[in-house]
Amino acid sequence: MKPLQLTMQAFGPYASREVIDFRELENRTMFVISGKTGAGKTTIFDGISYAIYGKASGEDRSPVDLRSQFAKEEELTEVELLFTLRGETYRIWRSPQQEKKKARGEGFTTMNARSELYRLGGDGDELLAANVREVDEKIRSMIQLDANQFRQILMIPQGEFRKLLTSDSKDKEIILQRLFHTELYRAVQEQLKEEADLLKNRVSSSVEDRTRELLNIRFVDNESMRELLLSDPLKDQAIMELLPPHIDSLNESKGKIEVKLVKIQEKRDALQRELAEAKSLVEQFNLKETLLRKKGELEGDKPRIEQLEREIKLANYAALLVQQDDYCKKLNKKLKAEEDILQQLTDTKKQIDARLVKAKAYFEEEAKRQEERDRVARYVLELEGMEKQVQSIDDLQRNTAKLKQEQDQFLYNVHTTKKQADGVREGMKEREAELEKEDELFKEIHGVEETIREKKEKQDLLEELSSLFQKEEALSNSVRALRRDQASNDARLSDARSTFLYLEDKRNSAHADRLSALLETNQPCPVCGSLHHPEPAKGQSELPSESELEAAREAKEALEEVKGKISIEIGREEGRLQGIQDQCRDRSERLKERMGPFERDEIQVKSQENREEIQHLSLKLNHLKSREERVRVLKEEVKHERGKLEELQEVIIDAENQLENAKSAYVSSHAKLVEITSSIPENLRSPDAFRTELSKAKKQKEELQRAHEQAQEAFNKLQNEEQIKQGQISDKQQLLTSLQEEMKEERQHFKDMLDKQGFKDYGAYIEAKRNEEQILHLTDQVRKHGEEMRSVHDRLSDLMKHLDGRERPDLESLNQSLIFCTEEWKTANQELNRMQTDISQNEGIFHRVNDINAGIKELEAQYLTVGHLAEIARGQNTNRITFERYVLASFLEDILLVANDRLRKMTSGRYELIRKNDRSKGNVQSGLELLVFDQFTGQERHVKTLSGGESFKASLALALGLADIVQQHAGGVSLETMFIDEGFGTLDPESLDHAIEALMDIQSSGRLVGIISHVPELKERIDARLEVISSQNGSHTEFRISG
Template identity: 25%
Template structure:
């Protein structure tokens, strides 16, 4: 990886756009970033990290404040980096997320983060030729090309000395965290976690099995009612329990068989006693029934006489019920007749029957029914007349309004046409007004620049005069010194004469009277210094004259562009043109609306004309319809008035006639029904008397007294049937051969036999229950014993597997038989750290002149804590290993730098051997003396072998003197700036 060019804008302390040309800086392979504290040296490294990974190292990334606080609102924060990775040159352009003022209104809005990757040259296979614009795609592509994560890049390419001094003195836990980030030992941590999970799973399976065994043993103890002794093996105790359950079952079965035989013998004796008791009961019951019936003989005869008389009185009762119905019908007919007479509106005069009068009324109602459609049509026509009157009045009002609108439309259309033309004209003029306004705005800007240009010209004029004066003075000094030297040249040559050596002028070895120097001799050094000062003054004069010429050209150009106008005139004209432009824009914006209004008015003219014509046509039709309809209504009203008579309408008159006809018909029918009912009553009275005589009763009252309800008759019949059945049943029982010889007072002995059978049955039932419990206990013991033996057999491999997994998990996680107390991950990290120590030792020995070497230790920590990541220093002067914390400040810097470089080499090799052509080392050189600094510089020279570029960040003045190419960072209130120095 080689960096070519970095561009930052509004990033960190850099308010304006700054560019770093790494190709120019790294031409010699070594360059320096120097400047005041806070000027932004480390920010350049942050910019490189942000361009590649979208983040910066350390706590600065947590602050989320990458934008320059003094940058202008319209200037975006941006970092652009050009680099070459794996032979492919690319450009990465990133902007962070930050808040900026809203363009309209107050407050702030969030400027979203952006990222873009562009290929310089042909895109590599598998990549889009147009580059990438999604943040995640850019980050993933950069990481794949570099072959390392952000944490690895921060430690391998941007070497932070403070961090490695901290790493040098760190304990095992802190050192492990950094190494995990750099070497990516997640897969080994996953292996450790896999063993822990498998161990936990196996442990749970074993615990579940052991819990199942404990539960089964507890259930066996519950079944047998005794616990296992502590001195008895579980399997031996289970076999003994099984044997005892079988013996108990066999004993219970034998006892149950004996007691069942005794119960059967007692049950047989009890059955015979109960059969004899039943025969005695039947004899006693039959004799008692016959005696009871003999005592009730007289009552039974009275029941028979009462039933016979009631059956003879049944026809008389039926005839009397018919008489009562006839009397009720007669009374109802009389009430109906009286009510009909009261409702009849016209009394009967005796000359015409009611039925004939009703017929006349119905005939008249039929004649009126033919006029009902005409009455309904009359109502509809009158409603239509009212509706036509309203429509005619409304149409007249609408016609008047349309005529007024039609008269006003021509003037409105003309006004709208003028407004539309004005808007179109404004659209045409707006473009030229905008162009003129832009020119005036540019002139206004030029007018604003003129005072500064005039001031610059005046300053340059003064500077030229001063430079001319200075140059003249320097020239005078040079000429004066040159004349003095020429005047004292003989003395200068005499100073060089040596006795007995020839004179360079005359060649004589004798020097009788050498010239002497004056009071203020001038040497060639003085003359050369004066000449140099004159040349410097000449260059300053030429620079000032060039600046004055540039200032005059700039001012004259502004004057020419202003055309003789002042700034106030330009501002006034700009305001006037802006007002004119705004008015034109407002009018032009209404062009569409005004054209639409004109079109609407023109369309309204045609619409009003059409509506007037249609309205007048419809009005003529309504007027004609009303005239014919009024004539028809008047003629029909005379006919309907005669038919209506004294009623409100024909329908009411017709309803009256129909109601009167119905009342007359009802009265006639009620009178006929009442007469017929009187005749039926007289006939039914004669029939009742004849029926009583026929049934053998003296009169009707005697027959009615002998009547009984059907329920009473059925009750008496049922009682007489029961008497006969009881007598027959008793005689039949006494005649049964099975009761022959059985006396009514015999004793069967049932109580004694029952007591003996009950006792035998209870003993047999208890024996059955005991046998059932013994059988259930034996089956439970067998079932649980089978489950226990199966569980014991299954737990054997489970326990062996768990013990093996537990031992392996302990070893992998640094416990148990692991004497080093190192986990698998720590073991891998220890191997990497050992490689780092070997790589770092080569540089540390060179920089310390062979005194110090790194020593890796895999010993366990104090009190059995985890080890494997120990890092000490071997002091060759004493031959003993020292803790790194005992090194001095300068020695710590050498050790930290060596460790950082060694770690960078190992991480680069671990990342696939990516060639790191650019390397940055940040701070830490101030603790070194001159000799040690020389050794460090020799080591850094070795780093740039093979084309590698090394960038140093330092305040040390000697570093700045020794490194030919450097990037100077200047800090001011307006923001930091960069300056390339040689």
């Protein structure tokens, strides 16, 4: 990755839009960033890091905190980076989450983080990702470094530079884990531990299951079983021997209680029948009292009903007059409406008469202008006769000018075409000479293409196998998580079973107390059958409610159901895991046929090596095809130019002929133009002037004619309207006379009807008037009163006959007898249910415990092997080093091998970094700490004892070595850039020279090296400088290049 241009807006100290174009460096590959403290030098690194990863270059700066305090409220914080990667150019844009001022109203609104990634090409920008998640995924796949790796090897910010050098084994382990992604090795040791723990937990779980099952045994009246279940530790073998005879004893007691329960049920049924008959008789006595009260209420309501009947009679008389009354009202309304219309017609006619007088005067005035209209019409005819001649003048002028231009153009064409033909001849000779230099190319291209195809097939297998390994790891994690869920559920199940057992014990004790209270002399005991009861139990144990006991049972059964579901899920996941493992073995065998034996941890390395070979061959193929394309293009160009030369020769001949024709046409057109212009007045020769004059004359003619026609039309129209309105007024006057006579007759008819129905005046009629709904409502009240009176009388008469001579029964006494009998039945039935449950549960426990014992024996045999391997991988060995740390130490040795080459040059051979191999004291993690070997003393010492300058050189050498090793182990990583932000001020002149030489070795390979430094000597040695200039309104930058 190589940056081309960085654009920041409202970012850090940069208030507005700041553009840093690294292309201004041209072919320079090293530059210094300088400026005052706080000006914004490190912010440039932050901008690059944020654009790529959405994170600042230092861990102590979050994206939300990067907004500039100098920026205006309306300016949004955003960063854009233009960069190249593997020959392609990309543009990435990011904007962090920030507060934006509302467009309307007061306050701010929160904008979420946004991001976009484009690939730039000749056909336009191609959008590769359009949101933060997609951009992050695409960047990881393109650059193949995460943000931590980027900060460690490409952009080394303040505080990060010496971290790898001086950190202890634990911290260095975290750094190397992030850089080399050794999660796979840690997962192996964790998986071994988890498998061992899983086996151990499964044994413990099985023992707990067995204990829980045994503790659920029901043991009422069996002291031997109670003592065994309360013993610690639990004597499971003795309990299993005693369980079968205990079940037989429970079956015998159950039979005795069943006989007693039948007798109690017969007595209870008889009491229920007697109580039902008594309740029916009481209800009849209550009904008699209710009907007597209702009869009194109905008789008291008779005066109101009689008034309602009179009101209904008058309403029916009034209903006969409603139709005539409505008709009179309708006639009166129509009469008023017609009078209003007559008034409107009269007013309209007066307006029309006034307008008619004005229209007649205007029409007579327009008739007097006939002579003026005739004169204007003659002038229009005269102008229309000249129109064709004027138009021909304009056409001849344009045609003459056009012919002159064509003549000049043909002359120019002849000259330029001859010159173009000479240029084509020279170009054709050059391309024919170049074609002779290219020879056989196609056989080489075919060979490279075939090799690439074979390697891509191999790459597909490598990537598929890598993906399968990842799926296998994910499924293993899923199974382990389910195992943890199972252990958690088992613990809760144990608590639930203990609670249920406690409540059941409590209930059994309470039942025993109740049974002892029911014992009678010379009556058999329902449990043992004895007729003598010398010492019955006298306790008063509290009986748990059925809801409490049922809730405890449901909680226990729910957790048992969960346990079953988890076991099923574990089996399903283990089945899927087995399927993935089978696919892994299949793909591994196919891969071995292509590349020979390999280890699982070599997949990534082999894949990277193969990918690099494909990339190398693709570059070679592209180079060959570019040459092939060049040959084809040259041939096409020669062929095209030969045809073009022939075409140009023909064009030259045609152009010379056209030139002669154009000269002749121009002379003829010019003579005709002079002849016509002499017959037209000078002021009308221009087409625009002529059209203006003609248009003016026509407009005047039309206006005169239109004014005459409009005056005549208005006069005729108003005469017609006046006659129409006079006819409408006459019609309305006749209609009003007819309506007035009819109204008089109908009113007299209504008065006659009032007298006939007995109403003294119109007010009495209105008072008696009711609508149909009101009449129906009144009638319904009268009807319902009569029906209810008859119903109450009939029912009361029947009840009096039925209850004659009978008394009200005592329900309370009967209820008490039934309650006592029911309680006795419930107690016996609960005891029967308990015994049935005890028998069923105890039989199930006996079979399940036998199965659990067989499973424990098998699991203990598996743990012997897996547990031993897990202890070795976790570092419980002689050197106390884990499997993952052993791999990390190997990576560190590779880094030191490369780093020491540079460190010896920078220290004139004095220092060499080595890894500490001694085992640390106690349980302290070791194996990754660094020492420095001093050639001057011949002794080793800790790297923390180095001076500031020595420490910087060692850190720089280690960082450069780290970059090389990461690139080797992460194939496809493009390391074309390095930025450093500290340390050079601690170096003496000689050390500074050595450090710069080391960086020169890097930049000689084309890598861009940027350094933040205040050291004057460094600025003098490096001719390119990016100055960061701060002010009260924010900072800005500019490149300053010397030499």
